[in-house]
Amino acid sequence: RHGLPRCPPALHPLPRLSPHLGVPTVWVKRDDQTGLGLGGNKTRKLEFLLAEARATGCDTVVTGGALQSNHCHQTAAAAARLGIACHLALGAAKPPAQPTGNLLLDQLLGAELHFCGDQRKGESLPALEKSLRAQGRKPYVIPYGGSNALGTLALAAAVGELVGQLQTANATVDAIVVASSSGGTQAGLALGLAMFGLPARLVGIAVDKHSGYGGTDEGWLADLANAAADHIGYDRRFEAEDFDVRRNYLGAGYGVLGEAERRAIATVATQEGLLLDPVYSGRAMAGLMDLVTRRAFARDETVLFWHTGGTPALFAYGDALLASP
Numbered sequence: 001r002h003g004l005p006r007c008p009p010a011l012h013p014l015p016r017l018s019p020h021l022g023v024p025t026v027w028v029k030r031d032d033q034t035g036l037g038l039g040g041n042k043t044r045k046l047e048f049l050l051a052e053a054r055a056t057g058c059d060t061v062v063t064g065g066a067l068q069s070n071h072c073h074q075t076a077a078a079a080a081r082l083g084i085a086c087h088l089a090l091g092a093a094k095p096p097a098q099p100t101g102n103l104l105l106d107q108l109l110g111a112e113l114h115f116c117g118d119q120r121k122g123e124s125l126p127a128l129e130k131s132l133r134a135q136g137r138k139p140y141v142i143p144y145g146g147s148n149a150l151g152t153l154a155l156a157a158a159v160g161e162l163v164g165q166l167q168t169a170n171a172t173v174d175a176i177v178v179a180s181s182s183g184g185t186q187a188g189l190a191l192g193l194a195m196f197g198l199p200a201r202l203v204g205i206a207v208d209k210h211s212g213y214g215g216t217d218e219g220w221l222a223d224l225a226n227a228a229a230d231h232i233g234y235d236r237r238f239e240a241e242d243f244d245v246r247r248n249y250l251g252a253g254y255g256v257l258g259e260a261e262r263r264a265i266a267t268v269a270t271q272e273g274l275l276l277d278p279v280y281s282g283r284a285m286a287g288l289m290d291l292v293t294r295r296a297f298a299r300d301e302t303v304l305f306w307h308t309g310g311t312p313a314l315f316a317y318g319d320a321l322l323a324s325p
Protein backbone atom coordinates (compact mmCIF):
# COMPACT_ATOMS: atom_id res chain seq x y z
CA ARG A 1 0.00 0.00 0.00
CA HIS A 2 1.25 3.48 -0.74
CA GLY A 3 -1.22 5.39 1.42
CA LEU A 4 -2.90 7.82 -0.97
CA PRO A 5 -5.62 9.46 1.12
CA ARG A 6 -8.65 8.45 -0.91
CA CYS A 7 -12.10 8.61 0.65
CA PRO A 8 -14.91 6.47 -0.81
CA PRO A 9 -16.90 9.24 -2.51
CA ALA A 10 -20.53 9.47 -1.42
CA LEU A 11 -23.48 8.26 -3.47
CA HIS A 12 -26.65 10.24 -2.91
CA PRO A 13 -29.88 11.30 -4.62
CA LEU A 14 -30.53 14.80 -5.97
CA PRO A 15 -34.03 15.30 -4.53
CA ARG A 16 -34.63 18.84 -5.84
CA LEU A 17 -33.05 18.39 -9.25
CA SER A 18 -35.05 15.25 -10.07
CA PRO A 19 -38.54 16.84 -9.92
CA HIS A 20 -37.10 19.96 -11.56
CA LEU A 21 -36.11 17.86 -14.57
CA GLY A 22 -39.42 15.97 -14.46
CA VAL A 23 -38.11 12.51 -15.30
CA PRO A 24 -36.27 10.39 -14.05
CA THR A 25 -34.75 10.07 -10.55
CA VAL A 26 -31.17 11.34 -10.54
CA TRP A 27 -28.42 10.26 -8.16
CA VAL A 28 -24.85 11.47 -8.03
CA LYS A 29 -21.56 9.67 -7.35
CA ARG A 30 -19.26 12.23 -5.78
CA ASP A 31 -15.87 11.65 -7.36
CA ASP A 32 -15.41 15.39 -7.00
CA GLN A 33 -14.64 14.51 -3.37
CA THR A 34 -12.00 11.80 -3.44
CA GLY A 35 -9.95 13.42 -0.69
CA LEU A 36 -6.72 14.11 -2.60
CA GLY A 37 -6.02 17.77 -3.39
CA LEU A 38 -9.41 19.15 -4.38
CA GLY A 39 -10.55 15.77 -5.68
CA GLY A 40 -11.63 14.25 -8.98
CA ASN A 41 -11.75 10.98 -10.90
CA LYS A 42 -7.98 10.99 -11.50
CA THR A 43 -7.41 10.18 -7.82
CA ARG A 44 -8.69 6.67 -8.52
CA LYS A 45 -6.28 6.16 -11.42
CA LEU A 46 -3.38 7.61 -9.43
CA GLU A 47 -4.02 5.21 -6.59
CA PHE A 48 -3.23 2.34 -8.96
CA LEU A 49 -0.58 4.08 -11.07
CA LEU A 50 1.51 5.41 -8.21
CA ALA A 51 1.49 2.03 -6.50
CA GLU A 52 3.32 0.81 -9.61
CA ALA A 53 5.62 3.87 -9.60
CA ARG A 54 6.53 3.04 -6.01
CA ALA A 55 6.99 -0.67 -6.67
CA THR A 56 9.39 0.06 -9.53
CA GLY A 57 11.50 2.47 -7.49
CA CYS A 58 10.67 5.69 -9.32
CA ASP A 59 11.53 8.97 -7.63
CA THR A 60 9.72 11.35 -9.98
CA VAL A 61 6.27 11.35 -11.53
CA VAL A 62 5.75 13.02 -14.90
CA THR A 63 2.50 13.81 -16.68
CA GLY A 64 0.86 16.48 -18.77
CA GLY A 65 -2.37 18.15 -19.72
CA ALA A 66 -4.12 21.44 -20.37
CA LEU A 67 -3.28 24.52 -18.31
CA GLN A 68 -6.39 23.81 -16.17
CA SER A 69 -5.78 20.06 -16.02
CA ASN A 70 -7.48 18.37 -13.07
CA HIS A 71 -5.36 15.30 -13.71
CA CYS A 72 -2.21 17.39 -13.22
CA HIS A 73 -3.30 18.93 -9.91
CA GLN A 74 -4.26 15.54 -8.52
CA THR A 75 -0.96 14.06 -9.72
CA ALA A 76 0.93 16.89 -7.99
CA ALA A 77 -1.03 16.21 -4.79
CA ALA A 78 -0.33 12.46 -4.99
CA ALA A 79 3.39 13.06 -5.55
CA ALA A 80 3.51 15.43 -2.58
CA ARG A 81 1.77 12.86 -0.44
CA LEU A 82 4.31 10.19 -1.45
CA GLY A 83 7.27 12.54 -1.11
CA ILE A 84 8.42 12.24 -4.71
CA ALA A 85 9.03 14.95 -7.31
CA CYS A 86 6.36 15.91 -9.86
CA HIS A 87 6.95 17.41 -13.30
CA LEU A 88 4.00 18.64 -15.35
CA ALA A 89 3.95 19.39 -19.09
CA LEU A 90 1.24 22.00 -19.53
CA GLY A 91 -0.41 23.20 -22.72
CA ALA A 92 0.38 26.92 -22.69
CA ALA A 93 3.11 29.10 -24.16
CA LYS A 94 3.96 30.71 -20.84
CA PRO A 95 2.57 31.00 -17.31
CA PRO A 96 -0.31 33.46 -17.06
CA ALA A 97 0.25 36.57 -14.93
CA GLN A 98 -2.37 35.41 -12.41
CA PRO A 99 -2.31 31.66 -11.68
CA THR A 100 -5.75 30.41 -10.72
CA GLY A 101 -7.74 27.18 -10.45
CA ASN A 102 -5.79 23.99 -11.07
CA LEU A 103 -2.65 25.88 -12.12
CA LEU A 104 -2.54 27.64 -8.76
CA LEU A 105 -2.96 24.26 -7.05
CA ASP A 106 -0.10 22.74 -9.12
CA GLN A 107 2.19 25.43 -7.78
CA LEU A 108 0.99 25.20 -4.19
CA LEU A 109 1.49 21.44 -4.34
CA GLY A 110 5.11 21.93 -5.33
CA ALA A 111 5.06 20.60 -8.90
CA GLU A 112 7.67 21.72 -11.39
CA LEU A 113 5.95 23.19 -14.43
CA HIS A 114 7.00 22.98 -18.09
CA PHE A 115 5.13 25.13 -20.59
CA CYS A 116 4.70 23.32 -23.90
CA GLY A 117 2.85 25.70 -26.19
CA ASP A 118 -0.23 24.15 -27.77
CA GLN A 119 0.71 20.61 -26.71
CA ARG A 120 -2.01 20.00 -24.14
CA LYS A 121 -2.19 16.20 -24.38
CA GLY A 122 1.25 15.28 -23.10
CA GLU A 123 2.91 15.25 -26.55
CA SER A 124 6.14 16.45 -24.94
CA LEU A 125 6.30 13.74 -22.26
CA PRO A 126 8.89 11.57 -24.06
CA ALA A 127 11.31 14.52 -24.34
CA LEU A 128 10.72 15.46 -20.71
CA GLU A 129 11.28 11.87 -19.61
CA LYS A 130 14.54 11.76 -21.56
CA SER A 131 15.88 14.92 -20.00
CA LEU A 132 14.95 13.76 -16.49
CA ARG A 133 16.75 10.45 -17.06
CA ALA A 134 19.79 12.37 -18.30
CA GLN A 135 19.71 14.21 -14.95
CA GLY A 136 19.83 10.88 -13.11
CA ARG A 137 16.15 10.81 -12.09
CA LYS A 138 13.94 7.73 -12.27
CA PRO A 139 10.75 9.09 -13.82
CA TYR A 140 7.40 7.32 -13.92
CA VAL A 141 5.48 8.67 -16.89
CA ILE A 142 1.69 8.80 -16.69
CA PRO A 143 0.01 9.25 -20.09
CA TYR A 144 -2.54 11.98 -20.81
CA GLY A 145 -5.47 11.63 -18.43
CA GLY A 146 -3.93 8.54 -16.80
CA SER A 147 -5.70 6.45 -19.44
CA ASN A 148 -3.77 3.21 -19.76
CA ALA A 149 -4.58 -0.34 -18.60
CA LEU A 150 -3.89 0.37 -14.93
CA GLY A 151 -5.72 3.71 -14.81
CA THR A 152 -8.70 2.09 -16.52
CA LEU A 153 -8.69 -0.78 -14.04
CA ALA A 154 -9.09 1.73 -11.21
CA LEU A 155 -12.44 2.84 -12.62
CA ALA A 156 -13.56 -0.77 -12.98
CA ALA A 157 -12.83 -1.17 -9.27
CA ALA A 158 -14.95 1.93 -8.62
CA VAL A 159 -18.01 0.01 -9.82
CA GLY A 160 -17.42 -2.48 -7.02
CA GLU A 161 -17.55 0.42 -4.58
CA LEU A 162 -20.76 1.66 -6.24
CA VAL A 163 -22.41 -1.76 -6.01
CA GLY A 164 -21.76 -1.83 -2.26
CA GLN A 165 -23.19 1.66 -1.83
CA LEU A 166 -26.29 0.79 -3.87
CA GLN A 167 -26.91 -2.23 -1.65
CA THR A 168 -26.56 -0.12 1.49
CA ALA A 169 -28.92 2.52 0.07
CA ASN A 170 -31.31 -0.17 -1.19
CA ALA A 171 -31.19 1.57 -4.57
CA THR A 172 -30.71 0.56 -8.20
CA VAL A 173 -29.44 2.41 -11.26
CA ASP A 174 -30.60 1.98 -14.83
CA ALA A 175 -28.21 4.34 -16.58
CA ILE A 176 -24.94 6.12 -15.79
CA VAL A 177 -23.95 9.40 -17.43
CA VAL A 178 -20.30 10.48 -17.28
CA ALA A 179 -17.98 12.98 -18.94
CA SER A 180 -15.53 11.29 -21.31
CA SER A 181 -12.24 12.66 -22.56
CA SER A 182 -9.08 10.51 -22.54
CA GLY A 183 -11.26 7.41 -22.28
CA GLY A 184 -10.06 5.56 -19.17
CA THR A 185 -13.07 6.49 -17.11
CA GLN A 186 -15.71 5.32 -19.57
CA ALA A 187 -13.72 2.21 -20.53
CA GLY A 188 -13.10 1.32 -16.88
CA LEU A 189 -16.71 1.84 -15.85
CA ALA A 190 -17.84 -0.39 -18.74
CA LEU A 191 -15.44 -3.10 -17.60
CA GLY A 192 -16.59 -2.71 -13.99
CA LEU A 193 -20.28 -2.99 -14.96
CA ALA A 194 -19.47 -6.30 -16.68
CA MET A 195 -17.25 -7.57 -13.84
CA PHE A 196 -19.70 -6.75 -11.08
CA GLY A 197 -22.80 -7.69 -13.07
CA LEU A 198 -24.52 -4.32 -12.80
CA PRO A 199 -26.94 -4.09 -15.75
CA ALA A 200 -26.87 -0.31 -16.24
CA ARG A 201 -26.51 1.52 -19.58
CA LEU A 202 -23.39 3.67 -19.72
CA VAL A 203 -23.49 6.94 -21.65
CA GLY A 204 -20.28 8.90 -22.17
CA ILE A 205 -20.63 12.58 -22.95
CA ALA A 206 -17.59 13.54 -25.05
CA VAL A 207 -16.10 16.86 -23.98
CA ASP A 208 -13.35 16.98 -26.60
CA LYS A 209 -13.58 16.52 -30.34
CA HIS A 210 -12.91 13.18 -31.94
CA SER A 211 -9.44 13.09 -33.49
CA GLY A 212 -8.77 9.52 -34.58
CA TYR A 213 -7.62 6.66 -32.37
CA GLY A 214 -7.37 7.75 -28.72
CA GLY A 215 -9.62 9.92 -26.56
CA THR A 216 -13.24 8.82 -26.95
CA ASP A 217 -12.80 6.78 -30.13
CA GLU A 218 -14.88 3.64 -29.55
CA GLY A 219 -12.08 1.37 -30.78
CA TRP A 220 -9.70 2.97 -28.28
CA LEU A 221 -12.26 2.56 -25.47
CA ALA A 222 -12.57 -1.14 -26.31
CA ASP A 223 -8.77 -1.53 -26.39
CA LEU A 224 -8.43 0.18 -22.99
CA ALA A 225 -11.14 -2.01 -21.45
CA ASN A 226 -9.53 -5.15 -22.93
CA ALA A 227 -6.04 -4.15 -21.75
CA ALA A 228 -7.39 -3.56 -18.23
CA ALA A 229 -9.24 -6.91 -18.34
CA ASP A 230 -6.06 -8.68 -19.50
CA HIS A 231 -4.19 -7.14 -16.59
CA ILE A 232 -6.31 -9.15 -14.15
CA GLY A 233 -6.99 -12.16 -16.37
CA TYR A 234 -10.67 -11.34 -16.85
CA ASP A 235 -11.73 -12.84 -20.16
CA ARG A 236 -14.60 -10.65 -21.35
CA ARG A 237 -13.78 -9.01 -24.74
CA PHE A 238 -15.05 -5.54 -25.64
CA GLU A 239 -15.79 -4.21 -29.11
CA ALA A 240 -16.25 -0.65 -30.34
CA GLU A 241 -20.03 -1.30 -30.51
CA ASP A 242 -20.11 -1.84 -26.74
CA PHE A 243 -19.60 1.89 -26.17
CA ASP A 244 -22.13 4.72 -26.28
CA VAL A 245 -20.34 8.04 -26.78
CA ARG A 246 -22.35 11.21 -27.46
CA ARG A 247 -20.47 13.83 -29.47
CA ASN A 248 -23.26 16.32 -29.95
CA TYR A 249 -22.48 18.39 -26.84
CA LEU A 250 -19.07 19.71 -27.91
CA GLY A 251 -20.31 23.26 -28.52
CA ALA A 252 -17.41 25.50 -29.55
CA GLY A 253 -14.84 22.92 -28.43
CA TYR A 254 -12.83 21.65 -25.48
CA GLY A 255 -12.92 24.00 -22.53
CA VAL A 256 -15.15 26.58 -24.20
CA LEU A 257 -18.04 27.40 -21.90
CA GLY A 258 -21.34 27.65 -23.76
CA GLU A 259 -24.89 28.47 -22.73
CA ALA A 260 -25.74 24.78 -22.14
CA GLU A 261 -22.91 24.33 -19.63
CA ARG A 262 -23.65 27.66 -17.96
CA ARG A 263 -27.29 26.64 -17.50
CA ALA A 264 -26.43 23.15 -16.22
CA ILE A 265 -23.93 24.53 -13.70
CA ALA A 266 -26.36 27.21 -12.47
CA THR A 267 -29.28 24.76 -12.22
CA VAL A 268 -27.40 22.18 -10.18
CA ALA A 269 -25.78 24.84 -7.98
CA THR A 270 -29.08 26.56 -7.15
CA GLN A 271 -31.20 23.39 -6.90
CA GLU A 272 -28.78 21.22 -4.98
CA GLY A 273 -25.90 23.31 -3.65
CA LEU A 274 -23.70 21.06 -5.76
CA LEU A 275 -20.86 22.50 -7.84
CA LEU A 276 -20.05 21.19 -11.31
CA ASP A 277 -17.12 22.32 -13.45
CA PRO A 278 -17.06 24.27 -16.73
CA VAL A 279 -15.10 21.76 -18.85
CA TYR A 280 -16.27 18.23 -17.95
CA SER A 281 -19.08 17.74 -15.43
CA GLY A 282 -20.95 20.89 -16.54
CA ARG A 283 -20.96 19.62 -20.13
CA ALA A 284 -21.91 16.09 -19.04
CA MET A 285 -24.83 17.42 -16.98
CA ALA A 286 -25.93 19.57 -19.94
CA GLY A 287 -25.95 16.33 -21.93
CA LEU A 288 -27.95 14.51 -19.26
CA MET A 289 -30.51 17.32 -19.18
CA ASP A 290 -30.83 17.25 -22.97
CA LEU A 291 -31.24 13.47 -22.94
CA VAL A 292 -34.06 13.89 -20.39
CA THR A 293 -35.87 16.28 -22.72
CA ARG A 294 -35.39 13.75 -25.54
CA ARG A 295 -36.98 11.05 -23.38
CA ALA A 296 -33.86 8.89 -23.34
CA PHE A 297 -34.86 7.65 -19.87
CA ALA A 298 -38.17 6.17 -18.75
CA ARG A 299 -40.13 7.87 -15.99
CA ASP A 300 -39.47 5.13 -13.48
CA GLU A 301 -35.75 4.84 -14.20
CA THR A 302 -32.90 6.00 -12.02
CA VAL A 303 -30.00 7.79 -13.68
CA LEU A 304 -26.65 8.09 -11.95
CA PHE A 305 -24.62 11.18 -12.74
CA TRP A 306 -20.97 10.25 -12.16
CA HIS A 307 -19.47 13.56 -11.00
CA THR A 308 -15.83 13.39 -12.08
CA GLY A 309 -14.68 16.59 -10.33
CA GLY A 310 -12.99 19.53 -12.01
CA THR A 311 -14.41 22.22 -9.74
CA PRO A 312 -11.08 24.10 -9.30
CA ALA A 313 -11.45 25.24 -12.93
CA LEU A 314 -14.58 27.21 -11.93
CA PHE A 315 -12.26 29.93 -10.67
CA ALA A 316 -10.61 30.26 -14.08
CA TYR A 317 -14.02 30.85 -15.73
CA GLY A 318 -15.54 33.50 -13.45
CA ASP A 319 -16.40 36.06 -16.11
CA ALA A 320 -17.83 33.51 -18.55
CA LEU A 321 -19.89 31.80 -15.82
CA LEU A 322 -21.53 34.99 -14.64
CA ALA A 323 -22.03 36.60 -18.07
CA SER A 324 -25.70 36.92 -19.01
CA PRO A 325 -26.63 35.03 -22.18
Ligand SMILES: *Cc1c(COP(=O)(O)O)cnc(C)c1O
Pocket residue numbers: 040041042070071145147179180181182183184185186277280281308309310311
Ligand atom coordinates in the same frame (compact mmCIF):
# COMPACT_ATOMS: atom_id res chain seq x y z
C1 LIG B 1 -10.18 13.72 -16.80
C2 LIG B 1 -11.56 14.15 -16.46
C3 LIG B 1 -12.68 13.51 -17.05
C4 LIG B 1 -12.60 12.47 -18.12
O1 LIG B 1 -12.01 11.28 -17.71
P1 LIG B 1 -11.22 10.44 -18.82
O2 LIG B 1 -10.82 9.23 -18.11
O3 LIG B 1 -10.07 11.31 -19.24
O4 LIG B 1 -12.14 10.20 -19.96
C5 LIG B 1 -13.93 13.92 -16.66
N1 LIG B 1 -14.08 14.89 -15.75
C6 LIG B 1 -13.04 15.52 -15.17
C7 LIG B 1 -13.32 16.59 -14.20
C8 LIG B 1 -11.74 15.17 -15.51
O5 LIG B 1 -10.72 15.82 -14.95
